[in-house]
Amino acid sequence: MELRHLRYFVAVAEERHFGRAAARLHVTQSTLSAQVQGLEREVGGPLFARTSRRVELTEAGELLLPEARRALAQAGRALSVARQSVSGEVGRIRVGFSGVAALHGVLAADLHRFRRAHPGVEIGLTELPPAAQVEGLHDGTIDIGYCPDLGLDTADGLSVTPRARTSLAVAMRGDHALAAGAFVTADQLRDLDLVVFATHEEEATVTSHLPAGEGHRARVHAVGGTLGVLALAAAGAGVAVVPAVTEHVSLLDLTYLPSRGTDGPALVSVSRTDELSGAVRAFVDCQTDAP
Structure with missing residues (x-):
């Protein structure tokens, strides 16, 4: 029939x-x-x-x-x-993001613009380290990633789009010896215990943004989440090298100072080049149309 x-x-x-x-x-x-x-x-x-x-x-x-x-x-x-x-009028999009993407505002701006144009699409959000986002795109557990480009291994099949530049700041406990200064230099960071963002599990690459040849001779604590990094810094475990927009997060006993002589990683979005979902393709198009 x-x-x-x-x-x-x-x-x-x-x-x-x-x-x-x-x-x-x-x-x-x-x-x-x-x-x-x-x-x-x-x-x-x-x-x-x-x-x-x-x-x-x-x-x-x-x-x-x-x-x-x-x-x-x-x-x-x-x-x-x-x-x-x-x-792209209906469907579901799963977005993986690092804390800096939410704090910077680029993620919220993209979501707002897309939801106005495609109100029938469901959006799910999961906070993930950068390398876990790349894995999620390959295995299909997420559709879009937002993260700092900390040496991402995107390989074939993924497209990386720069979305914003970031500058770095240094977060530390308020009674730290450097807290009374106006800024922190790369030379001062060289011999300090650092608390840094981990790209995945215990792999940390934010130290690659310190000037070449400086080296780092103290301990490095790698943490996967924004609040974990800041909590360890506030606890005095070390100073945290963080994107400057992290200053929007206020914790007891935590002080932020500008970082001099270091450039922050680019904030990027990552997606699959052979994407089949109409909703995901529409989301990528909204990113392209962003002012």
Whole structure:
């Protein structure tokens, strides 16, 4: 049974006349009759009692009519949902993000712009370290990533889009020896215990943004989350080299100073180059259109 058989049947049932039904469907009466007869053969009996002036539904036809209408309506809804998915009007997007992306504002701005244009799309957010975002894009657990570019291993199949530049600050306990200064230099950081963002598990690469040749001779504590980094710094475990926008987070006993002589990593978004989801493609397009 094909959907067109049901459409032809419903038209005849509603018009009670093969000629009017054929005109409504823009087919010849002979074509319509052949299709209805084919449906009757499949059902195993007549659906219409035919007279010279009109047709009437048989008992089988009366029972089939509401079911046929429901099947056609459901097929229409299915086609509409599929079309909306392809165009990005419906669907779900899973976004992985680092804390700096949320604090910077670029993530919120992208989400706001996309939700205004595509209110029917569901958005899920998960805070992840940068390397875990790359893994999530490869294994399909997230669709878009926002993170600082700390030497990301994107390999083939991923597209990286620079979204903003970041500067660095140094967070420390308020009674630290450097807290009374106006800023912190790379030379001062060289011999201090550091608390840094981990790109994944215990791998930390933020120290690569210290000037080449300076080296680092003290301990490095690698932490995967923004609040964890700041909590250790406030506890006196070391000083934290963080994006300057992290200063929006205020913790008891925590002081921020500008970092001199160090450039912060770029804030980037990462997505799959062969993305099939219409909603995700629409989100990437909204990023491209960002001011």
